[in-house]
Amino acid sequence: MSDLGSAPIPEPSKEDHVRGPNGGRTLIVYADFECPFCAALDVRLRAFTADRVVFRHFPVRSSHPRAWPAACAAEAAGLQGRFWEMHDALFADPARLEDPHLWDRARRLELDLARFDHDRRSDPVRDRVKRDFRSGVRGGVVTTPAIFELGDDGSVVQLGRDEFSPAPGPGSTSES
Amino acid sequence: MIAAGDPVPEFTLKRGDGSDFTAADLEGQTTVLVFYPFAFSPVCTDQLNLYEEVLDDFKAQGATLYGVSCDATWSQTAFAQQLGVTIEQLSDFEPKGEVSRAFGAYHPGGFPQRALVIIGPDKVVRWSYQADSPSDLPGANLIFDALAA
Numbered sequence: 001m002s003d004l005g006s007a008p009i010p011e012p013s014k015e016d017h018v019r020g021p022n023g024g025r026t027l028i029v030y031a032d033f034e035c036p037f038c039a040a041l042d043v044r045l046r047a048f049t050a051d052r053v054v055f056r057h058f059p060v061r062s063s064h065p066r067a068w069p070a071a072c073a074a075e076a077a078g079l080q081g082r083f084w085e086m087h088d089a090l091f092a093d094p095a096r097l098e099d100p101h102l103w104d105r106a107r108r109l110e111l112d113l114a115r116f117d118h119d120r121r122s123d124p125v126r127d128r129v130k131r132d133f134r135s136g137v138r139g140g141v142v143t144t145p146a147i148f149e150l151g152d153d154g155s156v157v158q159l160g161r162d163e164f165s166p167a168p169g170p171g172s173t174s175e176s
Numbered sequence: 177m178i179a180a181g182d183p184v185p186e187f188t189l190k191r192g193d194g195s196d197f198t199a200a201d202l203e204g205q206t207t208v209l210v211f212y213p214f215a216f217s218p219v220c221t222d223q224l225n226l227y228e229e230v231l232d233d234f235k236a237q238g239a240t241l242y243g244v245s246c247d248a249t250w251s252q253t254a255f256a257q258q259l260g261v262t263i264e265q266l267s268d269f270e271p272k273g274e275v276s277r278a279f280g281a282y283h284p285g286g287f288p289q290r291a292l293v294i295i296g297p298d299k300v301v302r303w304s305y306q307a308d309s310p311s312d313l314p315g316a317n318l319i320f321d322a323l324a325a
Binding site for chain 2: 004005006007060061062063065133137138139140141142143
C-alpha cells in the first residue's frame with residue numbers, strides 16, 4: 001500500500017514549527033515560499049495575533065522551482081534556531097529566492113553560513129520538508145495556501161482563505 | 177460515467193507527436209487517465225503540478241498517468257512544457273470530445289469533466305471519479321487510495 005493514501009492532517013507535534021500564544025485558535029498552514037498567495041496570507045495572519053500558527057511545507061517544484069530550496073533554507077535556519085526569522089525573510093521577498101539571495105538572508109540572520117549551506121542540502125532537511133509535503137497530500141491538500149483549524153477534540157477542519165480577509169469583521173480574533 | 181468493472185471502449189487519442197494512443201496501449205499496465213477541462217486554466221495547472229510532484233510514487237505503485245483534454249496536441253505540449261510537467265498528454269481534439277463522451281466524462285459546456293479513471297492491465301476499469309464541479313480538484317490521495325484498494 002502506498003504511504004500517500006488518505007489520512008487526517010496530523011495534529012501539531014513537537015517537531016512542527018509553531019508560533020503564537022496558547023489559548024486561541026490553532027491554525028495549521030501548508031504553504032510554499034514561492035507562492036504569492038502564501039505570502040499574502042502570511043501578512044494577513046499576522047493580524048490574527050491571538051492565533052497559534054503551525055507552518056508546514058508544501059512546495060510544488062513544477063510550478064515553483066525555488067520553493068524546495070527555499071523550504072530547505074528555512075529548515076536549515078531552523079537547525080540554528082532561526083526558522084521563523086528565515087520564514088519571515090523569505091515571505092518578505094518571494095521573488096528573490098536564488099542561492100545568493102538565500103545566502104544573503106542567512107548572513108543577515110547571522111547564521112553560520114557554512115553550516116547553513118551544508119544543512120540545506122542535507123538528507124535530513126530534505127526529508128523534513130518531504131514529510132510535511134506528504135502529510136498534506138495524504139490530508140487532501142491540493143494547492144497552497146491550505147489552512148486548517150485544530151478543534152478542541154483534535155479534529156482538523158479546512159478553512160477558506162476568505163476567513164483571513166485584509167479587514168477582519170466583527171467577532172474575529174484580530175487585533176488590527 | 178464509466179464505472180468499475182466496465183471494459184474500456186475502443187478509442188483513439190493523439191499523443192504529442194501526433195501518433196495514436198488507443199485502448200491497445202492500456203494492455204499490461206495500470207493506467208490513470210486524468211481528464212481535465214482546459215490547458216492553461218488555473219485548476220488544471222494546480223492539478224497537473226500536484227500529480228507531477230508525486231509521479232515517482234505513482235510509478236512505484238505501477239501506475240502510469242496520462243492527461244486527457246480536448247485541447248490540440250500543440251496546446252497540450254505547450255502547457256506541459258510551461259509547467260515542467262512530464263505526465264504524457266493525450267488529445268481528444270478531433271472528433272472533439274469523442275473519447276471523453278465514450279467514458280461518460282464530457283461536460284455539456286464542451287470540455288472534459290474533471291474526472292479520473294483507473295484502468296487495469298486487462299483494460300477493465302478499476303475505479304472512476306468525477307469531481308462535483310470542474311473547479312474541484314481531486315487530491316492525489318484519492319488516486320492512491322484507489323490504487324491500493
